[in-house]
Amino acid sequence: MPDLGALFDPKGIIITGVSNHPGKFGFVTLHNLLASGYEGAVYPVSREPGEVLGLDVLGSIDDVPDGAADMLFICTPPAINEGLLRQAAAKGVTAAFCAAGGYREAGPEGVEMEQRLIALCDELGIALAGPNGQGVVSTPSSMCAQIVAPFAPAGKIAIASQSGNFVSSFLNLANHTGVGVSRAVAAGNASVLGIADYVEYFTDDPETAVSLVYIESVDDGREMFERMAPLAARKPIVVVKGGASAAGARAAASHTGALASDDAVFDGMCRQAGLIRARDVEEAFEAAATFATQPLPDGDRVVVVTTVGGWGVAAVDAMADTRLDPAALPDDLMAAIDEKLPPRWSKNNPIDMAGGETRDTVPEILQLVAEHPDVDAVVLLGVGIQSNTASMMRNGPFFPDHGLERIVGFHERQDTRYAEAAAEISTATGTPIVVATELANAGPDNPAPATLHALGRLCHASAGRAVRSLHHLAGYSAWRQARGL
Amino acid sequence: MSITLSEAESRRVVSRYGVPVSPFVTGTSTAEVLAAVETDASVTFPVVAKLCGRAIAHKTERGLVRLRIADNDALAAACDELLSKAVPDDGEVEVLVSTMVDGNRELIAGLNDDPQFGMTVMVGIGGILAEAIRDVSFRLAPITEVDAAEMLDDLATQRLFGEFRGEPEADRAAIVEALVALARVGVEEPGLRSADLNPLILVDGKPIAVDALLEIEEDDDA
Numbered sequence: 001m002p003d004l005g006a007l008f009d010p011k012g013i014i015i016t017g018v019s020n021h022p023g024k025f026g027f028v029t030l031h032n033l034l035a036s037g038y039e040g041a042v043y044p045v046s047r048e049p050g051e052v053l054g055l056d057v058l059g060s061i062d063d064v065p066d067g068a069a070d071m072l073f074i075c076t077p078p079a080i081n082e083g084l085l086r087q088a089a090a091k092g093v094t095a096a097f098c099a100a101g102g103y104r105e106a107g108p109e110g111v112e113m114e115q116r117l118i119a120l121c122d123e124l125g126i127a128l129a130g131p132n133g134q135g136v137v138s139t140p141s142s143m144c145a146q147i148v149a150p151f152a153p154a155g156k157i158a159i160a161s162q163s164g165n166f167v168s169s170f171l172n173l174a175n176h177t178g179v180g181v182s183r184a185v186a187a188g189n190a191s192v193l194g195i196a197d198y199v200e201y202f203t204d205d206p207e208t209a210v211s212l213v214y215i216e217s218v219d220d221g222r223e224m225f226e227r228m229a230p231l232a233a234r235k236p237i238v239v240v241k242g243g244a245s246a247a248g249a250r251a252a253a254s255h256t257g258a259l260a261s262d263d264a265v266f267d268g269m270c271r272q273a274g275l276i277r278a279r280d281v282e283e284a285f286e287a288a289a290t291f292a293t294q295p296l297p298d299g300d301r302v303v304v305v306t307t308v309g310g311w312g313v314a315a316v317d318a319m320a321d322t323r324l325d326p327a328a329l330p331d332d333l334m335a336a337i338d339e340k341l342p343p344r345w346s347k348n349n350p351i352d353m354a355g356g357e358t359r360d361t362v363p364e365i366l367q368l369v370a371e372h373p374d375v376d377a378v379v380l381l382g383v384g385i386q387s388n389t390a391s392m393m394r395n396g397p398f399f400p401d402h403g404l405e406r407i408v409g410f411h412e413r414q415d416t417r418y419a420e421a422a423a424e425i426s427t428a429t430g431t432p433i434v435v436a437t438e439l440a441n442a443g444p445d446n447p448a449p450a451t452l453h454a455l456g457r458l459c460h461a462s463a464g465r466a467v468r469s470l471h472h473l474a475g476y477s478a479w480r481q482a483r484g485l
Numbered sequence: 486m487s488i489t490l491s492e493a494e495s496r497r498v499v500s501r502y503g504v505p506v507s508p509f510v511t512g513t514s515t516a517e518v519l520a521a522v523e524t525d526a527s528v529t530f531p532v533v534a535k536l537c538g539r540a541i542a543h544k545t546e547r548g549l550v551r552l553r554i555a556d557n558d559a560l561a562a563a564c565d566e567l568l569s570k571a572v573p574d575d576g577e578v579e580v581l582v583s584t585m586v587d588g589n590r591e592l593i594a595g596l597n598d599d600p601q602f603g604m605t606v607m608v609g610i611g612g613i614l615a616e617a618i619r620d621v622s623f624r625l626a627p628i629t630e631v632d633a634a635e636m637l638d639d640l641a642t643q644r645l646f647g648e649f650r651g652e653p654e655a656d657r658a659a660i661v662e663a664l665v666a667l668a669r670v671g672v673e674e675p676g677l678r679s680a681d682l683n684p685l686i687l688v689d690g691k692p693i694a695v696d697a698l699l700e701i702e703e704d705d706d707a
Contacts, residue, residue: 221601225625253489253700254679256595256607259621265602268623271639272632482631 004127004193004201006095008138008183010071012041013145014064014093016084017075017100020052025099025147026075027052029135036144036151041068061087072096073145074131078103078113082120089124096121097185098131099147104189105132118191133188134164137171139181140207155180155456156209156292160198162187163242166214169281177440178453179289182207196227203231210235210291212284216242218266225269232274233485236291236476239275240284241266274479276472283468289458290469294432296477297376301327302470303369304350304463307357307382312350315379315436315463322471323478326350330374340364350381359414363421370431377432377470381463383418384439384448386411391446412447419451419459434470436460487678487702492537492544493581495697498674503666504682505659506694509583511537515564518580519557531555531585533695536567538578542698553585586693589650591684594664594694596626596671598678604671608636608664610645611684618642626668633664656690663692676702 013033017026030044030053044052049059058064061084072088074081077100085096103114114131121128129136135146139154148164152174161167164186174181182205185198195213202211211231218224231237241263270277276291278284302324306312316326329337329349337351340361346352351369353361370378390411393404400408419435426433439446440459452459460466490498496506508527512518522528536549544550549570551563564580571578593611598604602625609621622639624632637646637657646655663685671677678701682694 218601221599222603222625225602253487254595254597254681254698255593255615255683256597256681257679258616259593259595259607259609259619260597260599260605260623262601264619264621265599265605265623268605268636268639269602269625271622271635272624272628479635482635 004095004197006070006093007097007127007129007136007185008143008201008205009141010040010069010095010143012043012069013038013071013073013143014043014045014061014069014088014091015073015075016045016061016081018044018046018052018057020050024075028147029073029075029099029145030055032144032146032149032151037142038144039142043069061091064091067092070094071145072126073135074098074100075147076100078110078117078131082116085117085120085124085126089126094125095127095129097129097133097136097145098188099133099135100130101132103131104191114189114191121192128192129185130188131191133186134167135186137167137181137184139183150175152184153178153180153456154182156182156207157212157288158182158198158202158205158208158210159184159212160187160195160202161185161214162190162195162216163214164188166240166281170212170285173282173285177285177289177458178456179293179458180456196224196231199228199231199237203235208235210288211237212288213237213239214242214281214284215239221266221269225273228275229273233480233483237275238278238284238288238291238472239270240278240281271479274476274483276476278472283465286458286460286465286469287472290432290434290473291476293457294426294434294473295430296480297432297470297474298477299376300325300474300478301374301376302379302467303327303329303375303377304379304381305353305362305365305369306350306380307353307362307385308355309346309352311381311436311463312346312352315381315467316350318464318467319471322467323474324377324467324471327374330372333368333372333374336368337365340368362414362418363425366421366425366433367429370425370429370433375431377434377474378426379463379466379470380418380422380433380435381437383422383435384415384437384443384446387415387446387448388439388443391443415446415448416451419448419455423452423455423457432470432473434458434460434466436463436466438462487700489539489542490699490701491539491541491579492535492697493579494539495680495699496581496694498699499667499670499680499682499694499697502670502673504663504670504694505692506697507583507586509581511579511581512564513579515561515568515580518564518582519561522557522560522582528582528584532560532582533585534560534563534567535581536570536575536578537581538571538575540574540576541578583695586686586688586695588686588688588693589652590645590655590687592660592687592692593621593681593683594667594685594692595682596667596677596680598671604668604677606664606668606671608633608640608660610640610642615683624668626671628665628668630661630665633661633668636664637661652687653690655687656692659691674699674701676704678702
């Protein structure tokens with residue numbers, strides 16, 4: 001297998017098919033690469049030399065200095081690409097992303113062209129991504145080599161997708177949530193490099209904590225299982241599968257055959273291999289974002305901490321169809337919390353502080369709960385409500401008089417503290433603390449979600465979604481423990 | 486070209502790997518059946534008698550199963566009647582007599598050679614409604630004991646594994662052992678395409694297959 005290092009961290013990139021028309025793929029790719037701050041050498045190449053975006057366009061790859069580029073980004077049509085690959089290989093290129101279409105997806109002639117492309121890359125020792133894909137992103141190299149947007153903040157999630165659309169979806173979610181990405185690649189036709197090759201690279205990659213994979217078709221399920229299972233043992237892999245609802249039951253001689261829908265067998269394979277399977281793209285991203293930013297829980301016991309009632313009930317309800325256990329509060333923890341809260345607090349799980357918190361209560365209670373040996377994970381709800389009140393005061397007709405300025409500042413500082421405390425205490429205790437509020441979507445400028453965003457940690461948009469993410473973490477943890485990992 | 490083995494042949498194959506099946510004997514005549522029951526102490530009344538053969542797939546639909554046979558006389562009558570129901574298309578037939586086991590809970594277990602994933606093993610909620618309920622879990626064979634235990638955890642109908650209608654809690658370890666053994670059949674038995682153990686009855690919490698059907702790929706030159 002060729003090394004993928006030059007695909008994700010190239011020292012220099014040659015882009016073919018660069019045009020001065022801002023609507024063309026070659027132009028967009030060059031633009032995105034420069035706009036994302038890529039610091040390596042960039043060599044635009046075109047039949048028509050000139051200047052694009054302030055760079056000299058070379059008339060031929062032969063004009064690139066020897067050894068100056070190790071990656072080739074192809075925006076030219078199939079007919080000329082074999083020649084370009086040979087020229088590039090002669091210059092020291094070892095990886096290529098072929099964005100161009102017109103291969104297997106385009107009929108019999110394309111199939112033949114793709115076969116030749118595969119053979120050529122094998123001969124030249126080039127790691128080829130695509131063809132017919134949207135590009136590759138790598139934040140450690142400040143590289144957005146894509147024929148579309150967006151780029152993403154730096155982080156620990158690595159994405160490989162059989163559909164470029166979902167690379168965009170995941171990158172959009174990374175921007176929205178602030179939970180960043182290390183690498184992202186669209187597999188395109190996956191003629192040389194497939195999903196398992198990318199995940200293998202991500203698993204070795206120190207920049208990556210979790211792989212996030214979108215799969216639409218499985219050619220050889222047994223091979224996928226055999227390659228992915230050992231990788232899942234080393235680093236979590238979140239999978240979302242398209243086409244899962246397609247009728248899978250086949251005409252079969254046996255009951256077992258009739259029950260073996262594609263989805264049932266794929267699901268079993270995931271469970272066996274330790275792949276974390278999410279139901280949809282949002283759930284997959286949020287699970288990956290939680291893996292990337294939280295410690296793994298040791299078990300299923302979850303305590304919910306909430307400033308007021310209803311949210312906590314919803315969180316416990318959401319655990320009903322998960323593996324999570326809204327465990328009873330241990331006596332010593334109960335006694336410790338009693339010291340901190342007025343007598344009207346809920347005295348069970350969820351810990352409903354019933355509005356009884358003073359300046360330091362929330363961080364203190366979080367600390368008590370998270371450090372308790374009988375608690376495996378914590379859900380924190382109700383953040384942001386103080387700043388909500390503050391916001392109405394700040395924007396109302398009486399501000400800053402009547403003492404409003406002072407209280408507004410207090411409320412906003414408190415929500416900032418809660419978000420910071422969730423991050424700090426989780427890191428210090430090794431217990432995951434997930435935070436949820438609809439303000440993640442409804443009021444992203446509120447200091448609670450805004451602080452989490454700035455810290456690069458996920459603020460879930462609902463208790464139910466936070467619970468799903470924890471369910472995936474706990475499931476992976478149980479899979480590891482059952483195998484002595 | 487695939488063929489299905491008779492129930493008796495299927496039972497012999499899976500029990501060789503350690504999959505528990507209800508005690509049984511076979512015979513091609515009433516006298517042979519009675520003699521076999523007499524000699525084999527593991528087969529005890531009440532018994533079930535079935536006409537079985539490679540070409541007979543739907544025993545119940547054709548009325549080829551007799552339940553709750555209490556003694557030798559009733560067994561003799563049942564054998565005579567079942568053997569008389571054989572038609573020329575059935576080819577070689579025999580009567581299978583097995584101890585009637587008792588349990589309210591029925592699982593289904595099986596094997597299927599999947600075009601994408603190769604040999605797979607399944608467990609689920611069994612009985613005649615198995616295909617309607619579809620509460621099943623698959624794995625790729627072979628499986629470890631850990632995999633098998635997780636298959637049971639996957640099933641939605643967990644209440645069935647607790648104490649149930651006066652019967653003890655399901656013996657998960659025994660079910661796990663049966664599944665691991667079944668998966669080995671899938672991996673090691675030459676030409677195996679599919680297998681059904683339906684139902685796998687929980688008797689005192691332990692699984693016992695009371696029906697088995699194996700589908701085998703035959704070599705063309707065989």
